[in-house]
Amino acid sequence: MNKIDFFGGAHGNFLELVIDTFVNQHDYDFNQPVFNSNGACHLKDHNPNYAPDIKAKHWSTWNIPFDPQDQVIEIHVEPEWMLALLVNSFMRAGLETIDITDLENHTLKKLYDIDKARPFVEDLIQEHGEHEHYPRSVIRNYFYSKFNDPVNGIDQFNQFQFKGKSHIFPFSAFFDLDQFYFHLNQCAYFLNQDFIARPECASLWKQFLELNQGYASQLRCNQIIEDILLGNSTSMPDLTLIEEAWINYRISAIFRCYDHPLLTNDVYPTNTKQISDAIYLWKSQQ
Numbered sequence: 001m002n003k004i005d006f007f008g009g010a011h012g013n014f015l016e017l018v019i020d021t022f023v024n025q026h027d028y029d030f031n032q033p034v035f036n037s038n039g040a041c042h043l044k045d046h047n048p049n050y051a052p053d054i055k056a057k058h059w060s061t062w063n064i065p066f067d068p069q070d071q072v073i074e075i076h077v078e079p080e081w082m083l084a085l086l087v088n089s090f091m092r093a094g095l096e097t098i099d100i101t102d103l104e105n106h107t108l109k110k111l112y113d114i115d116k117a118r119p120f121v122e123d124l125i126q127e128h129g130e131h132e133h134y135p136r137s138v139i140r141n142y143f144y145s146k147f148n149d150p151v152n153g154i155d156q157f158n159q160f161q162f163k164g165k166s167h168i169f170p171f172s173a174f175f176d177l178d179q180f181y182f183h184l185n186q187c188a189y190f191l192n193q194d195f196i197a198r199p200e201c202a203s204l205w206k207q208f209l210e211l212n213q214g215y216a217s218q219l220r221c222n223q224i225i226e227d228i229l230l231g232n233s234t235s236m237p238d239l240t241l242i243e244e245a246w247i248n249y250r251i252s253a254i255f256r257c258y259d260h261p262l263l264t265n266d267v268y269p270t271n272t273k274q275i276s277d278a279i280y281l282w283k284s285q286q
Contacts, residue, residue, distance in 0.1 A: 001067065002191055004056035004169075006075040007157040008116060009089030011174050012056035014041040014208055015075065020052035022201050023188045030200050038092040039211030054191075060161045072162045073187055077171040082147055082154050083221060083246040084214030085171060089116070089157075090242070091213050100240045104136045104266075136241060136266040143245035148252065175215050177205060221246050227272040228279070229254075234272040244268050251275070255283055 004019075006012030021028045034044045044050050054073075059066065066072065077085050090098040098117055099110055108130065111117040120142065128138055146153040160166070167190040173179040181197055188195035209215055221243050227234040228251070239247075244263075252258045262269060262278045269275050 001069075002054040002071050002073075003059060003066070004054060004073045004075065005059040005160055005162060005166075006056060007058060007061055007077075007089075009085050009087075009092065009214070010075040010077060010157065010171055011041070011088075011208075012058075012075055013044070014174070015073070015169065016052055016054055016056035017041055017044050018184065018201065018204065019054050019073075019187060019191075022197060023184065023191065023193045023195050024053045025193075025196065026052065030204065034204070035207065035211055039208075039213060040092040041208070060159060063161070066162050066164065068164055070162065070164060071191060072160075072164065072166045073169050073190070074160045074162070074166055075171055076168050077154060077157045079150075079154055081172050081175075081218065083242070084175070084212075084218040085157060086143070086146055086214070087217045087240075087242055088212070088214035100242055101238075103139055103241055104134055106132060107134045107139070108132070136244075136268070137264055140241045140245045140248070141264075143242045144248055147246060147249035175209065175212075175218075177202060180205060217243055221250075224272055225250050228276045231276045231280070232272055236270055236272060239268065247275075251279060255279055257282055 004012045004016055006015075017028070017034060020026050028044075028050070029047075032043070032047060034041050036042050057064065059072075087100070090100050098114060103110065107124065108121060109132070111121050123142065124134060124138070128134060167187060169183055169187060170179075173183040181195070181201075184197075185195040217240070220237065221239075224234070224236055224247060228247075248263050251260075251263065257279055260278060260282060262275065
């Protein structure tokens with residue numbers, strides 16, 4: 001069987017629909033919605049006529065056995081796109097959504113009944129005790145560790161178990177139409193099929209991107225980091241703790257500045273020049 005192996009938040013369901021429709025050439029009625037309210041491509045499974053020749057599932061995550069004759073497409077996540085992956089894994093993976101806007105308030109209440117949040121809850125309680133609320137700095141540091149420590153971060157999204165014939169679809173290709181089409185063509189070649197791009201494919205991709213919280217977060221933070229490096233004075237929007245953690249991670253990687261008090265307090269800066277001035281001053285004194 002043809003399979004897509006992916007970890008939560010890496011858009012395997014969307015890739016399944018696209019390959020089945022534009023590579024396997026199965027008809028699909030795109031007048032019906034395919035994205036749920038979170039932006040995930042799950043509504044296709046409610047269509048009684050949808051019977052794909054390729055199946056996306058968390059095969060490696062759940063240790064589901066493969067057959068030796070399987071052909072498997074694996075979605076691999078690159079480090080520079082880890083922010084988008086982590087945001088989407090919290091906000092849209094599976095059927096569970098985690099509110100990350102003010103996660104410091106009523107933290108455990110928001111997380112207790114969500115299966116995918118169980119490791120997060122266990123880590124919080126083990127390291128900081130059981131509380132109704134947690135400081136923003138504590139939760140921010142948890143997400144920072146996901147970016148900074150590959151073993152507890154990106155490696156967990158790239159541990160594939162299939163030993164047979166496999167093909168890599170890069171996570172970054174979802175966010176650029178040129179690359180998306182290129183890698184769909186590579187998947188088609190791998191599956192001994194042909195990719196036939198119809199206008200519906202580009203329209204579907206555009207809708208996917210418009211609903212993609214992780215992509216929007218990645219663009220927002222990339223612009224903030226650029227403004228910091230340029231010394232621009234730009235008001236920053238209200239950021240999630242994951243976004244704050246990503247900015248801190250990038251600053252640590254660029255400047256080797258790991259614990260500047262401006263970035264580790266519970267109250268985060270609201271202007272890029274605040275960060276820029278503080279970091280450049282700190283660096284000049286080293």
